[in-house]
Amino acid sequence: MRPSAPTPGTQPWFPLDERPACCVPKPFIDVEQLSLHYGQKPAFHNVTLSINQGCITALAGPSGCGKTSFLTSLNRLTDLIPGCRLSGRIHLDGLNVLDSHTDVIHLRRRVGMIFQKPNPFPLSIRKNLEFPLREHGLRDREQIAITIETGLRDVGLWDEVKDRLNSPALALSGGQQQRLCMARALMLSPEVLLMDEPCSALDPLSSGVVEDLIVGLRGRYTVLIVTHNLAQARRIADYAALFWIQNGAGQLIEAGTAKQIFEAPREPLTTAYVSGMRG
Amino acid sequence: MISSGSNTLSRWPTDRLLLWLLRGVATIAGAIVLLIVVFLVVEALPVLRHVGVARFFTDPSWHPAEGFYNLTPMLWGTLFAMVGSVLIATPLGILSAVFCHYYAPPAIARPYRRLIELLAGIPSVVYGFWGLVVLVPLIGAIRPPGPSLLAGIVILTIMILPTIALMADAGLANVPQQYLRGAAALGLPRWATIRGVVFPAAKSGLFTGVILETGRAIGETMAILMVCGNVVQTPHSLFDPMRTLTANIALEMAYALGDHRAALFVSGLVLMGMIAALVGAADWISRGRIYG
Amino acid sequence: MVKTMARNLDGRELLALALVWSAATLVTATFCWLFGDILWHGLSHISWTFLTAPPRNAGREGGIGPILVSTALILGVCLSVSVPIGVGTAILLAEFTTDASLFGRLTRRSLDVLSGVPSIVFGLFGNAFFCKTLGLGFSILSGGLTLACMVLPILIRSTEEGFRAVPTGYRLSAAALGLSRTTTLVHLLFPAAVPGLLVGLVLGVGRAIAETAALIFTSGYVDRMPESLLDSGRALSIHIFDLSMNVPGGDPNAYASTLVLVVLLLAINGTASWLAERWLHQRIVTV
Numbered sequence: 014m015r016p017s018a019p020t021p022g023t024q025p026w027f028p029l030d031e032r033p034a035c036c037v038p039k040p041f042i043d044v045e046q047l048s049l050h051y052g053q054k055p056a057f058h059n060v061t062l063s064i065n066q067g068c069i070t071a072l073a074g075p076s077g078c079g080k081t082s083f084l085t086s087l088n089r090l091t092d093l094i095p096g097c098r099l100s101g102r103i104h105l106d107g108l109n110v111l112d113s114h115t116d117v118i119h120l121r122r123r124v125g126m127i128f129q130k131p132n133p134f135p136l137s138i139r140k141n142l143e144f145p146l147r148e149h150g151l152r153d154r155e156q157i158a159i160t161i162e163t164g165l166r167d168v169g170l171w172d173e174v175k176d177r178l179n180s181p182a183l184a185l186s187g188g189q190q191q192r193l194c195m196a197r198a199l200m201l202s203p204e205v206l207l208m209d210e211p212c213s214a215l216d217p218l219s220s221g222v223v224e225d226l227i228v229g230l231r232g233r234y235t236v237l238i239v240t241h242n243l244a245q246a247r248r249i250a251d252y253a254a255l256f257w258i259q260n261g262a263g264q265l266i267e268a269g270t271a272k273q274i275f276e277a278p279r280e281p282l283t284t285a286y287v288s289g290m291r292g
Numbered sequence: 293m294i295s296s297g298s299n300t301l302s303r304w305p306t307d308r309l310l311l312w313l314l315r316g317v318a319t320i321a322g323a324i325v326l327l328i329v330v331f332l333v334v335e336a337l338p339v340l341r342h343v344g345v346a347r348f349f350t351d352p353s354w355h356p357a358e359g360f361y362n363l364t365p366m367l368w369g370t371l372f373a374m375v376g377s378v379l380i381a382t383p384l385g386i387l388s389a390v391f392c393h394y395y396a397p398p399a400i401a402r403p404y405r406r407l408i409e410l411l412a413g414i415p416s417v418v419y420g421f422w423g424l425v426v427l428v429p430l431i432g433a434i435r436p437p438g439p440s441l442l443a444g445i446v447i448l449t450i451m452i453l454p455t456i457a458l459m460a461d462a463g464l465a466n467v468p469q470q471y472l473r474g475a476a477a478l479g480l481p482r483w484a485t486i487r488g489v490v491f492p493a494a495k496s497g498l499f500t501g502v503i504l505e506t507g508r509a510i511g512e513t514m515a516i517l518m519v520c521g522n523v524v525q526t527p528h529s530l531f532d533p534m535r536t537l538t539a540n541i542a543l544e545m546a547y548a549l550g551d552h553r554a555a556l557f558v559s560g561l562v563l564m565g566m567i568a569a570l571v572g573a574a575d576w577i578s579r580g581r582i583y584g
Numbered sequence: 585m586v587k588t589m590a591r592n593l594d595g596r597e598l599l600a601l602a603l604v605w606s607a608a609t610l611v612t613a614t615f616c617w618l619f620g621d622i623l624w625h626g627l628s629h630i631s632w633t634f635l636t637a638p639p640r641n642a643g644r645e646g647g648i649g650p651i652l653v654s655t656a657l658i659l660g661v662c663l664s665v666s667v668p669i670g671v672g673t674a675i676l677l678a679e680f681t682t683d684a685s686l687f688g689r690l691t692r693r694s695l696d697v698l699s700g701v702p703s704i705v706f707g708l709f710g711n712a713f714f715c716k717t718l719g720l721g722f723s724i725l726s727g728g729l730t731l732a733c734m735v736l737p738i739l740i741r742s743t744e745e746g747f748r749a750v751p752t753g754y755r756l757s758a759a760a761l762g763l764s765r766t767t768t769l770v771h772l773l774f775p776a777a778v779p780g781l782l783v784g785l786v787l788g789v790g791r792a793i794a795e796t797a798a799l800i801f802t803s804g805y806v807d808r809m810p811e812s813l814l815d816s817g818r819a820l821s822i823h824i825f826d827l828s829m830n831v832p833g834g835d836p837n838a839y840a841s842t843l844v845l846v847v848l849l850l851a852i853n854g855t856a857s858w859l860a861e862r863w864l865h866q867r868i869v870t871v
Contacts, residue, residue, distance in 0.1 A: 090759055095682040122762035132753040134772055144771060145761045194757070201761065306766045311680060315687075317672030321740065322691035324733050325698045328709045335712050387607035395604045404608065411615055413849055415794030417821045418842050421828045422618050425835060450614060457611075483600035511702025513797035514825060538704045538797070545711070545801050560708045567700040575696075 041066035041235045042087065042205065047101035048262075049082050049091065056082040057263030060101075062254060064205075069227065069236040071246035071271065073286070074256035079263025080239045081129075083256070084207045087237070088124040089117045106204070122149065124205040125198035130214050131190035133182035133197070138174055141182045142197055149201060164200040168192040168226055188219020195226060199234075206230060208238040212245065224249060243287060247275050255283050332561045339554035348558065354524045356544070356552035363559060368526045369534040372441055373516060374509040377448035382502055384449070385456030390486060393464045405461065412454035420518035423447040428519055435531045439521030442530040447515050452505040459504055463497020464490060496577050503574045510566050513538040537563060619846075626843030629836055635844070639807050642831050643823065648841055650809035654724060654817025655793065657810060658803055661728020662735060662792050663785075669732075670739035670788075671781060677740070678747035679769065699737035703797040706734050710802040722816040727803025731795060735788035742787060746780015747773060789852055793845070796821040820845050 042064040049056045057079030064070050072080045082091070089110065091097045103110035110120060133141050142161045151157055161178075165171040170192045174185070182193055191211060198206065208227065212220040228249050230236050240246050246253055253275070254268035267280045278284045343361055351362035388408065392401045423443055432438025467490050475485040491498070513536075521533025522543060535543075537559045548556055637647030673691065681688030710730030720726045750773050758768040796819070804816030805826065818826075824841045827834030 088760060090756060093755065093759055095684065118762050118764055120762075121760055126757075126760035128753065128757060128760075130753065132751075132757045134754060134757070135776065145763060148761075148763050148767050197761065207760075307764050310766050310769070311676075314672050314676035314680060317669050318676040318687075318691050321669050321673040321736055322694045324736065325694040325701070327713065328698075328701065328705065328733075331709050331712045331717075332705070335708075384607050384611065387604050388611050391604045391608040395601065396608065404612070407612065407615060410850070410853070413790045413794065413853060415796065415821050415845060415849070417794075417796045417824050418622070418846060419618075421824055421838060421842055422621060424828055425839075426617075426621060450618075453611065481597050483597045486600075507700045511700075511704070513702065513704040514821075518825070518829060538702060541704050541708065542797055542800060545708070557708055557712070560705045563702050563705055567702065568697060571697050571700055 039066045040064065041106055043102075043104040044087075045102040047083070047086065047099065047103060049079065049086055049100075050098045051094070052096040055262035057256070057265075058260075060263075060265045062265060062268055064235060064237060065252060066235050067232045068251040069231055069238060069249055070252040070254065071250035072237065072239045072254050072256060073241070073243065073246050074263075074266075075258070076241070077263075078256040078258045080256050081209050082263070084126075084209055084237060084239055087205070087207060088121050088126055089115075090121075090126065092117060122201055123203055124207060125201060125203035126207040127191070127194055127198060127209065127211045129210040131187055131194050133185070133190050133193050135181070135183055137179045138182045138185070138193065139178040141193060142200060145197060146200060160200055164196040165193075167199060168196045169222065170196060186219065188215050188222060191215060191219070191223055192226065195223070203234065205235045205237070208236065210239050210241060213241060243289075247271065255280075255286060257282055257286075329564065332557050332564060336554050336557035336561055339551045339558060343551065343555075348555075354540075356548070356555055359551070361551075361555050361558075363537070363555075363562070365524050365526045366535055366537045366540050366559070367562070369441070369520070370510060370536040370538070372527060372534070373444045373448055373520075373536060374506060376441070376445035377452055377509050378502065378506055380445070380449045381453045381456055381505055385453050385501070385505070386460045386498060388453070388457045389460035389464055390490075392461055394482060394486060394490075408454050408457050408461075412458060416451060416512060416515040417518075419447055419451050420515035423515060423519040431531070437521065437531075437533060439519055439533050440531045441520065441527040441534050443519040444516045444534070444536075445530075447519050448509050448512060451512060451515055452508045455508055456501045456505040459501025460494070460498055463494040463501065466497060467493045499577045500574055503570050503577070507567055507570050510563065510570075511538065513542050517542055622839060622842050622846060625836070625839040629840035630843060634837075634840060638809065639823075639837075642834070643807065643827050643837055644831060644833050645837075648820065648823060648837075648844065650807060651818050651820055651823045651841075652844075654803070654810050655820045657724045657813065657817060658728045658731065658799070658819055659789065659792055661725055661813065662731040663789070665729060666732035666735050666739055666788065667785070670736050670784070671743055673736075674740045674743035674747060674781075674784075675769065678744045679765075679773065695737045695740055698733070699741075701734075703734065703795055706730055706798040707801050709733070710798060715802060720814065722802065722804035722806075723814045724803055724810055724817045725813045727799045727817070727819070728813075730798050730802045731792045734795065734798060735792050738791060739784040739788045742784030743777065743781045746777035746783070749780065750776040786853060790849055793849060793852070794821060795819075796825055800825075820848075 040063040044060060044062045044064075047060045048058045060079075060083060072083065074080055085091050086099050087103060087105070087110065091099055099111055101111070105120075105124070108120070109115060134144070136144065139161065142164060143157055146157055146160060151160065162171060162175075165174065170189060173189060174193075182190065185193060191214075195211075211227070212223050215223060224245060227236065227238065231251070238246075238250070250271040252269065253271045255266045255274065256263050257266045258264070267274065267278060267283045269279075274283060275287050278287055339361070343359075348361050348363045351360040353360045354362050354365065388404075392405055396404060423446070427446060428438040428443050431440055431443050471489050471493055472485065475489045480488065516536055517539035520535065520539065522535045522539055523533040524535050524540075525532065527534040541556050541559055544552070545556055634647040635652065636649040638650050639648060640646035673695075677688055677691065681691075683689075707730070710726055710733075714720050714726040714729050715722060718726075720729075754772050754776070755768060758772055799819050799822055803819060803822075805818055805822065806816040807818045807823070808815075810817040820841060824838050824845065827838035827841065
């Protein structure tokens, strides 16, 4: 199915072993000793991880091991959760993310996010895209129209919705909604894209389309993707990190290139997980 | 649910401005209660100072013009009317909620619920007026004079019934379906299920309803003023006319001056105290201490 | 043995059935009586002249024109003060405070108490604060402000519910797009919370228009056409009270006024719930 599936992005698709030059490792996000607590309950503990620029990094592991919490701490969405405490350091291209003087709104423009469940606003398709653009200072109508069209073309949605831009976004199918959310995030030209199981709420066909889109992001964006789907992680990721629950909190067990994690894991847990024995 | 971590808002002047604006507005809203208490106390203080608290209970009578301030007849009036109406309205209201949920066919339950909702919004002066022109003459025909504790109890019952009925209705709606399915699987008949499963499960909702209706019964003024006859005396039978604390304020405020006016504010304070106690009780229930 | 038990149970079930149905019948019958009585006696007096003419002979004759105007003005004052304060407080409570924060807890608690305060106590307070201390005297302004304090808890509670019913996903995705809290609030949360606000508004209007005790010593008894907000004005509910209690022979007009008040309340309730439904529906179809 893979070779015949459309690849709407401009980037060519590469087979597993011929990765593009993006993978000359250049750390873009540095996480050191990061821990997160909800009240007294730890979500994950002491995670140290470097994310390379322009690559796709997959975060895998069983549910409840803090992958999603880890993702949301990178754009400080954790601020919105009462009783949530972060400790440790996160540097994003030199910016100290956890510093209380960091402008989170600016941070979140640089770090886009796609959620597990597609979450377009209860507005029309056009409004969904236009409203964040306007908020970020784009006023020129023509410019907005062009950006919207480009954004929708980028996710392969333009031909499907160009005649009904004013109909409600919630009337779209799940896969279309998720691509709309991707267009919405990408239009703001973020540098990093966080994806929290973006395919898990979708049917297999839409899931394939979205997956192809993600692959097309390689090189242009630094992508972190949480996934339960090992086959998917194997297909799309350049790097992989395995989370596991130990001593009641999520821990980072092993991180490395996808090839190494899937073919020559060092930790016994990783071996068990990738061979399907655990998790 | 969602909080503003201290720095979520940083760097955005509009966000900060908004937050301060909202805080200001909320402070006003929250301070009203305080303002009410302060004003009641300030207005009541003169009489509390030269008459003292004890004389509100020990004076021979309520004759403010002559310096007698006995509130006890009115306190009894309020108490009797409240207890009577709560005793009648509670079972009726709960039964009516049970009717809606478990007995009425859907074609009747919906309009019946709408009717109760509608009644909750009918002004007290309307109930009072109806009591005055219909109920009082009826009672008078049985045993004169007519305006009486009984009339007050009946009118209050009708007034607070929607409150308890709606609260009980909400409480019953919150009983988990699997309890009912479990009871049905045991072959329990309808009333046995309601008594043995539904009521215990809905207990806190029902108690909250009782507290709300009690509050309404204590605070009601106009309806009870219109049907009770307003004679300052401790009623000795259901057919005796009497006066409640609230009615006393409404009747005398218009011409009260000096210590008399202050004494009315004292009764306002007493009412506030009762309501505060009820809110406390409701809080106690909602924290689940009544279970067990 | 088993047989007797079954019969006992049966008896109890039948008794319960009878009790429940008779309770429902009693309730329905009482209210049919009440409505029927008001409709029967009130309808014959209602006419256009009655609605517009000023009252004469202490209200025994004439109409309720100025009284309707005063009622509307009191309501207007009440809403224009309570809606901004109520909506602001609701937003703060729902969006900017946690259940644990002291400020939120205090505000909520004091609103709980406020919602239980008897209306006559609001009357005392309004008289002491608005009429005396602020020097507004017996006026429509005093009455409206007193009512505003009274309807605040209802307004706040249901507006807050409206905001809480908005899915958390909207807030998260808006934050992830780097939108400010203000923008999120104005463009996303507020429109989604309007039904709650509307419901609160209706309940508030219902309570305000029904109120009598809080108005006697604040907006006063004067039944002339008010010329400014500082004039005393007689609300419809006070008119009914006065006619039935203090004016011998005022019953016919009291009936008619009661009918007007009840119809007004029903109309307000109906319109607003219709609006809320329509609005909700529309939101999904066109916006």
